[in-house]
Amino acid sequence: MLMTGLGSGIDYESMIAAIVGAERAPKDNQLARQEGMNHAEKNALQEIQFTLNSFRDKVEDLNSSRELQKLKASLSNDDVLSASVDSNAVPGEYSFEVKHLAQAQRDQLFKAPSDTTFNSGNIEFVAGGKTVTVDMATLSGELKLKEETKQQEQHDKTLQKISDDLKLGLDLTDPADRLKAEAILTDDKNPDFDQARLDSYTSQQQTYQEKIDRLDLAKGGAGVTIEELQSAINNHKDNDGIKATLVRSGNDISMVLNAKETGKDNGYSITSSLTAADSSYSAPADAGKFTTYDPAVHLQDPLDATVMFGTMELTSATNKMENVIDGITLNLKAANKPGETVNVKVERDESSVNSTIKSFVEDYNKIIETVNTYTKSSEDKAAALSGNSATRSMVSRLRGVIGAEYGLSNYNTLSRLGITTNREGGTLKIDQKKLDKALEDDFDAVSKLFLGEESQTGMMDKMMLVLDDYHKNGGTYDRRIDQLEINNKQITEDREKLDSRMEAKTLSLRAYYARMDSQISQMNQTQNMLVSMLM
Incomplete structure (x- = not known):
């Protein structure tokens, strides 16, 4: 108060x-x-x-x-190799001759027109102790099943969307409800029929069906495409890094296998025998329209990099020769011309x-x-x-x-x-x-x-x-710093205590002056009464 x-x-x-x-x-x-x-x-x-x-x-x-003991390397020809050094290297001059680079194995499985499809045969290669086999008949069956699954899923999604859009609440596992949705989709006399919806559905279904027909070898299908074969090889569960790549030249495509890593011990063995039908193939009766691709054409051997250091032959499975000499790592770029060498000078990097x-x-x-x-x-x-x-x-x-x-x-x-x-x-x-x-x-x-x-x-x-x-x-x-933070916390507490004391002091003074004010008021009233009596 x-x-x-x-x-x-x-x-x-x-x-x-x-x-x-x-x-x-x-x-x-x-x-x-x-x-x-x-x-x-x-x-x-x-x-x-x-x-x-x-x-x-x-x-x-x-x-x-x-x-503080950094070294640097300067080279007489950095087109052939580069070099990095660490503190373990010994300053001096070193001479290297790059005989040949490390390379990965490479094979051409086939060269065929871009629209070629395969309906029999297989590709098999062994790398890293694992065998990868891709059989055309098996692959066709697997891909056909995937397309059939996609076709059915698209059909089911279309029926479900009809039910959802029209708020029909149909249970598509119920044959009667399913027939209602299919009637809306296909019957142009149905009041909810939509021609644009049917056209879109039919177009997608036809796309799936065309692939299914192509992959159905039992019914004379042409088989798998080159791209499907490439994907099957690269994504095979037993494939440890061997990559199939496509090389295009004019209207032809070559499929080339590439080893995962360079080096003579990182190669693979391969067997291949494929039968393809050309673009005019229509049924198994067209016996003259088949082409056999057998065997693969070997393009490049797996090799280790070879570098001569004086009369010493240095080898590496890769083109990076780490610590080939203590503290010196070579990154090979190209082979030397016969009789030429690269001088590497190692010195303090002042x-x-x-x-x-x-x-x-x-x-x-x-x-x-x-x-x-x-x-x-x-x-x-x-x-x-x-x-x-x-x-x-x-x-x-x-x-x-x-x-x-x-x-x-x-x-x-x-x-x-x-x-x-x-x-x-x-x-x-x-x-x-x-x-x-x-x-x-x-x-x-x-x-x-x-x-x-x-x-x-x-x-x-x-x-x-x-x-x-x-x-x-x-x-x-x-x-x-910790002590200063403690001190500041104590200051905060001291300030709170000061606030409490000053609040108590204020209340005490108010009570004291309230009594004084009351007494002065009473004295003023008495004075006023006496003055009025005298008058």
Whole structure:
């Protein structure tokens, strides 16, 4: 209930609001200030942690030999082959002669006019221990049954649609209801007859019937088409990848079998004897109109790729020869001309390593720049992490790793590679000429600086130890962020308690001033009575 002050004419609510506001303001400001500081610190820590995680990914990449010991291959003729290398390769020059490429077996089953159909015989091939047999009589029967099924399904769907469209509710399993639907479909005297519907139905049924008649060998059907035969071969349940393809030339089609994979051990054996009827065939009596295709024509042997390495013969079932020599993989494209070879030069990929080191420096600098943003205060505002001991410790540890010596070579510190620290800001800078010279003079020493060796820990291992304290779950930053979230929850609870206290204070003041207002009202009434008596 609000205080109206009717008895005294005093604005008690304004007085109560002023008293409560004055009492609330210091604590409210304190909580808001602390909450803002917590949010600012949390956001700053999360952003630094994000840059640390990106840097850690870079360090993890650098801590593998594939990044700092990259090799590249240059070829004298990349039309014949291409080459890829990894860190296991030995720098040097290698000479290869590609004698011939790997190839898959290929056979021409037949060459026939495009409208040819087959009514007897079979195709059989064995590959991967499985036998695939396609018999023309059996295939014709299977395809005929499928077409008959489709024909019946189309008939049933048409009758059901008539029942549904006309809302007749017919049960097509009931012979009487079925006859009603068929009468509507075919009887032009039926009031629900539709000529367009019948024409569409008849056209589709005729299409199915034509295929059925062609596939019905017992009644003189011409047999299966070339395309049906191709589909039967490719989709056979025992076919493990052998593909039948059609090659068209003029009015003729050749069916060609292709092995799944290249290589001499990936071939197949084949037997084929097919009888076809030409386009004018009409009945079995037309004995002169049959053509026999037997046997298949062999087009290409299954072969392994063969490459000469000096006097050594290297073979592969495919045209990709992986690790043919440690760390070197060849991708063959064509055979060499007789007496010619391809020279493959394997050497250090200094430009790639150079770019990797630059990327490392850039990611390190992002950490330092982000830290500087959140730790350096201005005249107007204190930084979110000003005086934050965890961040100071993290930067100190990173700089310790950056400035340490690794090994006893002339290139055992970053500064000797031309990578030094800017006095202002603490970021790194690169003297490119010095870095290029270091990589050229002693590549192995540079690699050992970053990666270490058996008796010496490298920079990347030490850097990982530092970063894991801040990167991993439960690390220094994770624990602090969790604590800040707990603190903010406590602030929310403190604010709720403050609200409760101030509400109680308001009610107490209202009760106090209500009594005062009542007393003043009574005094005013007494005063008015006395004044009236005196008058």
